[in-house]
Structures are given as C-alpha cells and as structure tokens.
Amino acid sequence: METFIQVVVNGLMLGGLFAIISIGLTMIFGIIKIVNFAHGEFLMAGMFLTWLFTTKLGLHPYAAVVVVAPALFVLGGVTQKLLIQPLMNARDEHIQIFATVGLSTAMINLALLIYGADIANTPAYGLRTPLEFGPIRVLEGQLFILGAAILLVIGMELFLRRSRTGLAIRAVAQNRTAAQLMGINVNWIYVLSFGLGAACVGMASVLVAPLYPTSSNIGTYFVLIAFVVVILGGWGSIPGAFVGAMVIGLIDSLSGFYIGADLREAVVFGVFLVILILRPSGLFGSKQKLSHIS
Amino acid sequence: MLTLENIHAGYGATTILQDVSLDVQPGEVVTIVGANGAGKTTTLRAIAGQITPTSGHIYFEGRDITKLAAHDVVDLGITMIPEGRQLFPDMTVRDNLLLGAFRSGARSVQNETLDYVLDLFPRVSERLDQMASSLSGGEQQMVAIARGMMAKPRLLMFDEPSLGLAPIIVEQVFEVVKKVAASGATVLIVEQNVFTTLQSADRGYVLENGEIALSDTAEALLSNDHVRRAYLGI
Amino acid sequence: MKHILSLGSPRTASWAAPALLATLAALFITPVVIGDAFVYHVFVTICIFAALSTAWNIVGGFAGQLSLGHAIFYGIGAYAGVILMNMGISPWLGMFVGAAFAALAAVVISYPCFRLHGPFFALATIAFLEVFRVLALHFRDLTGGATGLMIPIKMGWEWMVFRERLPSLIIAFGMLLLCLAVAQWIRSGKLGYYLVATRERESAAKAAGVRTVQVRLIAVAISAALASMVGTFHAMYLTFIEPSSMFSLSFSIQIAMFALIGGIGTVYGPLLGALLLVPLTELARGWLGAEALGLHGFVYGVMLVLAVLFMPNGIMGVLHRYLQKDDEDEETGQTQAAPVAAVPRAEPEHKMGPEILRVENLDKHFGGLHVTKDVSFNLREGEILGMIGPNGAGKTTLFNMLSGFLQPDSGKVTVSDSAGNFSAPVSPADFASIGVGRTFQIVQPFAAMTVEENIMVGAFYRHPDVNDAREAARETAHRMGLGPWLNAEANGLTIGGLKRLEVARVMAMEPRILLLDEVMAGINQTDVRRAIDLMLSIRDTGVSIIAIEHVMQAVMSLSDRVIVLNSGEIVAEGDPQEVVRDPHVIEAYLGKGFADANS
Secondary structure (H helix, E strand, O other): OHHHHHHHHHHHHHHHHHHHHHHHHHHHHHHHOOOOOOHHHHHHHHHHHHHHHHHHHOOOHHHHHHHHHHHHHHHHHHHHHHHHHHHOOOOOHHHHHHHHHHHHHHHHHHHHHHHOOOOEOOOOOOOOOEEEEOOEEEEHHHHHHHHHHHHHHHHHHHHHHHOHHHHHHHHHHHOHHHHHHOOOOHHHHHHHHHHHHHHHHHHHHHHHOOOOOEOOOHHHHHHHHHHHHHHHHOOOOHHHHHHHHHHHHHHHHHHHHHOOHHHHHHHHHHHHHHHHHHOOOOOOOOHHHOOOEO | OEEEEEEEEEEOOEEEEEEEEEEEOOOOEEEEEOOOOOOHHHHHHHHHOOOOOOEEEEEEOOEEOOOOOHHHHHHHOEEEEOOOOOOOOOOEHHHHHHHHOOOHHHHOOHHHHHHHHHHHOHHHHOOOOOEHHHOOHHHHHHHHHHHHHHOOOOEEEEEOOOOOOOHHHHHHHHHHHHHHHHOOOEEEEEEOOHHHHHHHOOEEEEEEOOEEEEEEEHHHHHOOHHHHHHHHOO | OHHHHOOOOOOOOOOHHHHHHHHHHHHHHHHHHHOOHHHHHHHHHHHHHHHHHHHHHHHHHHOOOOOOOOHHHHHHHHHHHHHHHHOOOOHHHHHHHHHHHHHHHHHHHHHHHOOEOHHHHHHHHHHHHHHHHHHHHHOHHHHOHHHOEEOOOOOEHHHOEOOOOHHHHHHHHHHHHHHHHHHHHHHHOHHHHHHHHHHHOHHHHHHOOOOHHHHHHHHHHHHHHHHHHHHHHHHHHHOEEOHHHHOOHHHHHHHHHHHHHHHOOOOOHHHHHHHHHHHHHHHHHHHHHHHHOOHHHHHHHHHHHHHHHHOOOHHHHHHHHHHHHHHHHHHOOOOOOOOOOOOOOOOOOOOOOOEEEEEEEEEEEEOOEEEEEEEEEEEEOOOEEEEEOOOOOOHHHHHHHHOOOOOOOEEEEEEEOOOOOEEOOOOHHHHHHHOEEEOOOOOOOOOOOEHHHHHHHHHOOOOOOHHHHHHHHHHHHHHOOOHHHOOOEHHHOOHHHHHHHHHHHHHOOOOOEEEEEOOOOOOOHHHHHHHHHHHHHHHHOOOEEEEEOOOHHHHHHHOOEEEEEEOOEEEEEEOHHHHOOOHHHHHHHHHHHHHHHHO
C-alpha cells in the first residue's frame, strides 16, 4: 500500500512537471492556432540560460527567472514576428509545420555546437533533497514545481478572464476577423501571446533545470510529453492541460512501476494515439473546437 | 465623408474590383447592391483596411486611409458589422458588447454607450449574460449591430445584414438600421436583398462584376428597368 | 505553390528531360571516375536519401499528408533485412518481406490518422515513431535492444555486402531510379490526379467520385514499401543498426526536409534537395570532423527556416519561375476577355421519363436546430427541378443528403440505376457511382491544377486512362465554354469561370442526375443567359437536374417544376408561374417587393 501511495505521489509530482512545461504550448496553440514544434527547444534554451546564470553568478537557480522569462518572452515574440507571422496566411499547413520543425532542428544543433554532447548540471541548492512525509518521500524541487504550476494556471486564467488585454486575447483566439473589426491589433496580440507562452516555458525551465541535467536534446523528450498532455487536456485549454498533465503523470508513474520502466513511454504514447484518434478534442475539450479534424 | 476613387482590388492574382468610385455624405444611408460575388464585400473590406487596394485611393473625412491597417481604420471611427455576424461564440453577450467599445475613442464612455445601446435593443439586454453562441440567428444579428454601435462609429458599414435570416427577422433588422440612421450615424449597407435595402436607403450603387453599373437615388433605382430585370427576374 | 504543384503539364519544357538524364548520369559516373572511397560514400548516401525522400513525397507531397515518422518504414526494412540475414535469408528476399510489413504497418497506422489534419497528423506519426522505437528497444531477443544488431560477415551480391564500392553504388542508384519511376508513374496517372485532388479539396474530390481514403492508403502503402526497401539496403551498407538511429525523429525530419527544399509535391524535387544538402553535410563532417558536432544539423535547420520563408516551393519553384520568363509570350495569349458562347442547345422538345430519384421524409437536426423537416419529393428523368428559398432554409443541407455528404437522421433517398432498379446509396462515392453528380455553392477548384486537370479529375471516373480522360476533359471544357483556358490555373478564373468549371468537372463524370448549387450566383447577365442555355442543352442529353438558385430569371425560364423550401420545410411545389404567385412563397421568400413589382 505504501508503495502504491508513493507511486501515486510520484505520478502527481511528475504531473506538476508536465503541467508547467505544457502551459505555454497549449496557450500558443489556443490563440495563434500554431503547433510550436520548437517548444521543447525553448525549454532547452531556458535551461541552458538557467545553468549559465547559476554557474557564472553563483545565484540560486530560481533567481534566474528574472532573466530567463524575459529572454524567452523576446525569443517567442521574435519567433512570431519573423517566422510565424509571414506564414500565417500560407495556404498549405505544411509550411507552418516545417517552419517550427526547422527552428527546432536549428536550436538543438546550435546547442550541440556550443556545448557539445556533454551534460550541463545546474547546481541544485538543496532542491534535490528528499522531504519525508511519513513513509512518503518527495523532492523539495518537485513540490515547488507543483505549486508553481498551480499558481501559473490560476494566474493565466485570471489574466485571460479579468484583464482588458486578456479579453482582447480571447477575442482574437475565438474570432480573428471579428477581433480586427473591434479595432484590436491582431498581429500585436499574436506577438504578445507567443511571447507570453514562451515566458511560461522560461519559468518552467528555471524550475526544471535544478532537477534534470540539461543537454541539447532534453527538449525532444519533454516536448513529446507536452504534446500528449495538451492533446489530452484539449488544445488551447490551460486548466485542461493541468488535468491532462496529472493524468499523464499518473499513467507514467504507474505503468513504469507495474508494467516496466522501459515500456512506460510506449504506454504514454499509446494513450496519446488512442486519444488523438478517438477523441481528438481531448478529454475535456468541447466538440465545437475540432478545427483540426475533418 | 467617405470617398473611393478608382479603386482596384482583389485577392492574390484575382482582381475583383475594377475602378470603383463612390462617396458617402454625412448622415446619409447609402447602399451597394449587387449579386453574390459582384464585389460588394470586397469593397467594404477595402474600406475597412482588411485588404489593400492595388490602385486608387480611399479618403475618410479628408484623410487618405487607403493603406491604413484594419485596427487603425476602426480607431478613426469606421466600424463594420460583418457578414454572418461573427460574434465571439464563447463569450457572454456583455463581453461581446464591451469588445465593441475597444477602440480608443469609445473605451472611456463604454458604460454610457452600453446603456444607450441597450435602450435601442431591449431584446439584447435580456440576453446580456448568455453565451453568444446560444442565441438564435436573429438575436445574434441584433447583438452584432449593437456591438457595432458600441464603437460610437462615425460611419457604420453593414455587410449583408439579412444573410441567413428569415424574412420576418430581416424586416426587424432593417427597422433597426433605420433607427441607427435616425440617431444620426452615417450608414453604408451592402446587400443582395435589393428591394428591402433600397426602400430603407437614400442612395444606392449597383455593383456588377466589380464595376459600378448604376448609381442613383434609391427611389430612382427602384423603378429602374435594368434593376427590375436583373434583380427581380421580371 | 501554384505552378509547381501542377500535375504533368502538357507542355513540359524541352530542357527538362535532358537535364534530368544528365543529372542522373553524373550522379552515377562522378564517383566511378574519381574512384575515391569517400566520394563513393557521399554519392551512395545521396542516392539513399534521394530515394527515401522521393518515397516520402508520395505521401507528404502528392497526398499532402505530412508524415514525420517515415523512419518507421525505413527501420522496419532495416530490421527485417538484418534479422532475416541472421537467419540465413538473403536481403534481396528480406527486402520484400520488410516491404510487405512496412506497407501493412503504414495502412494500419494511417487509416485512423487520416482524419487528422496538418500538424496533428504529423504529431500522430511522431508518436507512432516513438512507439516503434520503444518497442524495438524492448524486444531485445528480436532486435538486440539498445546494443543493436550487426550483420553477419557474408559478402557478395547475394548478401548486398561488398568490399569494393561500386556494387553498393549500383544498388543505391537502382533504388533511386525505382523510387523515381514509381513516383513519376503515380504522378502522371489517375492515382496522382486523385491524390492531388484529395489534398486540395477533399469534399470536391469525393463529389468527383474519388474514394479519398482508399487512394491515400494506396499511396502510403507504396511509399512505405519503397522506404522499407531502401532501409534494407542501407542496413547492409551500414552493417550495424540500432533503434535510436533507425527509428529516429531527426532522420524522419531530414527525409521530409530534402523534399521541401527541393520542391514538395514534384517528382524530382526530393532528388534535387538531397543532391544539394547531402554533400554539404558529408563534406562538413569529413573536413571538420567531431569538432563540428551539430554543425550540419544547424545548417539543415537554418536552411529549412529560410526555405519556408523565402522559397516555399523549393528549388523546383525557383527553377520554374526562372524558366517561366521564356515561356511568357506563349502564356499571355490567354486572356479572359469575352467568353466564348456555349454550343447552342438543340430544339426545345423534350419529354420526361420515369422517376429517377425519390426523396422520402428526410429529417435532419444540427444540435438543437431542425434544419430539414420531413422533406419528400421526387425527380423524373429529364426534368429540371428548381429549388428556391431564403438563405438558411436548408437547401444546401438537403443537397448534402442527396449526395452522401450528410446522413439524414431519418427518411431515405433512393436512386434508380440505368436499368430502373432503385437502391439507397450511402457514401459520396456510392452516389457518384450510381450517377449523381453535384457542384458546391462555394466553388471548390483544385487550386494547384489547371482547368484541364480539374476537369480530368471528373473525367477519370469514366476514363481511367490519362489520355482518354484528357480527351474527355477537353471536350467537356469546350462544351462549357472553357476551351480557351484549358491550361490556365483554375485559381485565376473569374467567378463565372469558376462556376462553369464546377459544372464542367461534374459533367465530365457523365452523371445522370445533376445537383447544381447556385451556379448562377454572382455571374453577369450575359453569363446567366448562357448558363440557362447550357443547362437546357445538358437536360436535352437526358440528364435530370435539381438546381438551387436565387436568380429568379433563371429559375423561371429553366424549371419544369419548382420547390420552395423555408425553415427546412417544403412550403410550395409546382409550376413556376403558379409558385411565384403563392402567398406563402411571397411572404417567406420573394417579399412583397417582388409581388408588387411583378403585378
């Protein structure tokens, strides 16, 4: 029983991690309707920045957020402005896919060029210390991640629902043409949204860096999980992504323990495919938003 | 107030408008009628800044707005009520209306405007907290017009307000258009529903294959032989 | 995207064939002449990547299904070859076993995924790739797991493994030729037209009788089989395989990337892409060695981004634009001035035959909306039935149910075949095969095709051979007054031209029942009169027509009978002259203005 509880708790902790890396992806998709295949590389870039910040300045990795989040905001905004914007009206979707796939390939290999194949370990500052709650053990950093994920979901929802900019963003997401007719500068909203989504990834990367070694291909692993989470939660839904992340975290943890560590990815992606094919709106998405299937 | 001079416009390689010139005076209700695909909507989209004409000029109150971005055109006080309503489906009617007042000139007085608009559209005020997608077609059209009014526009453009509505609702819509015009706004309507529109307008232009085929007072057009033949099948 | 995606243009430039042959010859002869081992290696690699990319392009380009998991099929071929070789079976045989497995896997994977669009299809293929990789790691007994598999040391043609370089080049080059030949064969035939039509407008393709799922499954199976065969040989060439390099995402991306940079959807684009990029990589790797870890990937990524931004049609697109300048004199002859009159119709004597279509008690709901309420009517052979009613009355929904695009909630549609037996078709393909053709209210041209090619998609329905289909398409085009624009891009037509194209594509299917959805909307007076003549002449050939129309002039002069639909119900039916005087109709549709003006 204790083992089971531990496995479940591990799952929830993983869920927090998956949530925090997925929020930006689902947000960018929900608003701009672009699947950012370079999302994982944004995370990788953020983690390298965190590593640089902590090792060069000797500061706590969490403090890096003041640099990393704005840096990724700019990276995201620039990506939208220079890469996505010119392709927004491309008749063929494959052009947009190749654009971010190309960006992803370039970023992975740029990291490889700069840092080589070695692993960069961000100092943990005690974040890898296990905390014991009776028989249950979790890492301090994992608790921070879960807490931050919850706060980020709530914060983003409040921003989108309560602020005037949030209203404009939702308007653009729901009906681009009409938003333009209201006098909203749609292109600027896109740049802002991509920037915000990337800044969320920036925030995720300072939380993830102390727990996971940084390498050029770290993004590939995380981005696939993020896609799974976002599909499950319904594309564009931030609370959906959170719940989806929890579900995937639990599946990952339970299947890793009960089926076998080497097969848990197959299980996770199997679930992903079943959801994508049978219920493409996700577990919580509404049927009306099925712009991506025929 | 609004002047189009020799406008040519289209999408990609396809030219739709050929040498379209027209003008709208303050306080007038002007209509552009014509068949599907004649270029009526394209004309409105060119004025609204959603497409840039390949040649020609558009002036609004003396200012050249030909190359202005769509949101800047709105800021000047030109509001378009688009074909097919185009509400924000997953927002309440209230949020839809408030978004109507997004432009800088209307934002500060949005609460007063809201009261005024709700007075004009009592049916809308009953639906304020419903999701826009849950309204009927006719109600959605009313909300779309109310949302357009929220911008306190100097020029209000309607794109096919009768599209997809039952005739009885169409009648109500045109009643509202008349009310809007009576409140002093300048109105430009694009319609396929030739007769009803001409009956509520001061002047009209007939657009055929991207060119202005006729322009006259609404009354004169109503009794014009060509109009009767082409648009009524008489 | 326009010109370059066009299918076999009838006027292929004269330089193309010699240039292609010279390129292929150079690809083979250069390493033989130089004789250097490294040069051999570079050229073998070019051939392998070009072959893979050409195979990918059948799905990613022709069919427009962007697979980022094509390494699955490559990997299946590689593992099948090595595993069987370890059991003493020659890779020449293993190659076909792998191809069969790959084709099977492709069909099983793709069938459920085809309902996903663009990025979601790509994501699904990535996920499948991951599953394959994890499974290959897991089943160690079969695949050797993470440690990988070595091929046994057996040399010679029988085993595809050689000490010298030339035989490997011969095989790689042969594989490339095979892939190119298959791609060329697909592109220039019925399958290619069907694939491109499906990619451009799936619903219009369905209406033209294309079984859209089936043709894409055929394409994906062929593509996978080819990729797998290349994979088998590449495994022999590499002598060692492991899951992470066989089922690799970045490898899949590279395959797709060569096609994009060369010119996606063209037969020879992938070859050009590989020809340009592979030497770049291999040379960088050769000169800079391990220091440049990541350099070639970085260059690839940057090239991809630049290509997408500045050269979305790839090298082929640039070549085409450059060479087009020479062609321009020829092209400008085709202006869209005065339309040519359609062939005048025969004498207006016609008699109606027996019932050919029966519609019984159709009901349809969309959510809470009751869009079709208990609609029943029938159509007789040689009849023109006009259908009018306000926007939103349910006319188009009704058409969708009469052509298999929507299933009614209750009620049925039965159609008689040429022998007079009634049956109830279900899918659009069923309706097409029993002779029901339809147009779309919003015109749906296949944008990447010329007018002639658009009509050919319809003509293939009766004429499977390309030349016959082309002949039939031309004839139909002339009949529809589209003769002068046969080689024009469909997108460049005026709205009136597009409406005629829509009708021409259906007419090329030689339907017995024609459903026309507002084909006169938005066209000018002259065109309306011509369209009326055209329709009467179509009817005189024995075709029955149901026409949704707002242009009252047309409705009145064409229809033998008129049905008025309002709020999903038939509110009036009968002789046109009587119907327009019906007070219900005046109230619901025509308006008092019409009545006043008409009186």
